[in-house]
Amino acid sequence: MLNSFSSPISSLLDQRAAGCSLPAGLYTREDVFQADLDVFFAKHWIYVGLECEVPEAGDAITLDIGPASIIILRDDDNAIRVVRNVCRHRGARLLDAGPSIISKLVCPYHQWTYELSGELSYAPHMGKDFDKSCRSLKPVHFRSIGGLIYICLSDEPPEDINRLEEVMEPRLAPYDIRNAKVAHQVDVIEEGNWKLTMENNRECYHCSANHPELCVSFIDLDFGFDPESLSADDLKMAETHFAMYEARTQSWEADGFPSQTVEQTRDCATNFRTQRLIIAGAGESQTEDATAASSKLLGHMTRKDLGDTHLWGHNAWNHFMGDHAVTAMVIPLSADRTLVRTKWLVHKDAVEGVDYDLHKLTHVWIETTEQDAGLVERSHAGVSDPAYEPGVYSPFSERALDDFATWYIDRLRAHGY
Incomplete structure (x- = not known):
């Protein structure tokens, strides 16, 4: 076997069993890491933010993705735009990372000025023959799907984003995420590779031992189990649970709420999975007692018994409930450091302390994310150890990890690695 520190990336792909x-x-x-940035964060669609983060003309959010930087903004016609954060003069950054309120985009270096449409309107001392029309800011391909903004930095973005849009627009419509608001945001830097972050999120094998807060509202049977390890009574309980699940799903669907599992996780470019999950206990929300955190429900929702519409992507996970939503975005910072940015969304008119309690709204996923950060750090330390050998996934609890690893290998190969 070739030395893993010097062999081509292709030889590592060949080693995966x-x-x-x-x-x-x-x-x-x-x-x-550099190949991952090139393939998975530049040539594929990634989740980067929300329409409701830029509710008014002149609102902007700047996000760095590896060496690239983008600006998400709302223009004077109230339309969303995404542009490269690179001045067309000599390349200076226009805005620093984070939120801004602007009337125009003015480069701080030489004051080249751009309209919110991206059009160059002012370039001092460039002479009367200078053509401003070909110096607009470079646009970025984007889709707003139910209010979630996905971008692709490539000039040729994968076309199978259409399937994600087709599935999720009707599922997200009742929540009206485009007109929600961000009640809270937390950034956590995990000391591990981004794929370990995603793998950890795609299984709940570890949940019962590590996430006591989350397990109040999660049902462990939904995330896989070995039927041969269950007693006859426990197996009968599992069968009863899944019969109830099927009945509940059919009832939700009959009421006009799409709920069935949809997976596009292999043999594709745009990786996603969605399903409406039953919430345990009181059944209303992912809170410490499984009751709603906000009395003012999201969007057009009138019911608190519609479970959790979850959505995975290769750099995100999301949970949409009657009273609030949680979105998490993953951005690699280095081979061993990963940004996890979590946002909690409520109805745009919900008032903190009146309609919702911020601690109740955020506690479960603040605790869960911190716990996961510790697990990812442990995992990265382990895979960095000379004693590490690839381990066998549980066929019951970690099938989604095998799908993800297979997809990852296939996509690197598809891009010439």
Whole structure:
């Protein structure tokens, strides 16, 4: 076997065995990290933010993605635009990362000035023959799907984003996320590779031992189990649960709320999964007692018994409930550091302290994200150890990880690695 520190990335891809975790170098090597940025964060669609974060003309959010930087803004015609954060003069950054309120985009270096449409309107001392029309800010391909903004930095974005849009627009419509508001945001830096962050999120094998707050509203049977390990009574309970699940799903669907599982996780470019999950206990929301955190429900919702519409992507996970939503975005910072940005959304008119309690709204996922950060750090330390060998996934609880690893290998190969 070639030395994992010096072998081509292709040899690492060849080493991956079906049903097993990835070879160490795919988590730890700098050249792999750069390939990941190139393939998964530049040539694929990624989730980057929300329409409701820029509710008024002149509102802008700037996000750095590896060496690239983008500006999400609302223009004077109230339309969303996404542009490259690169002045067309000599390349200076126009805005710093984070939120801004602007009337125009003015480069702080030489004061080249752009309209909110991206059109260059002022370029001092460039002479009368200078043509401003070909110096607009570079646009970025984007889709707003139910109010979630996805971008692709490539000139040729994958067309199968259409399937995600087709599935999620009707599912998200009742929540009216485009007109929600962000009640809270937390950034956590996980000391591990971004793929370990995503793998950790795509299984709940670890949940009962590590997430006491989340397990109040999560039902562990929904995330896989070994039927041979259950007693006859427990197996009968599981069968009863899934019969109830099917009945509940059919009832939701009959009431006009799409709920069935939809997966596009292999043999595709745009990786996603969605399903409406039953919430345990009181059944209303992912809070410490599973009751709603906000008395003012999201969007057009009138019911608190519609479970949790979850949506995975290859750099995000989202949970949409009657009273609030939680979105999480993953951006790699280095081979061993990953940004996880979590946002809690409520109805645009909900008032903190009147309609919702901020602690109740955020507690479960603040705790869960911190717990996961510790697990990801442990995992990264382990895959960096010379003793690490790829492990076998549970066929019952970690099938989604095998799908993700397989998709990851296939997409790198599709882009020439």
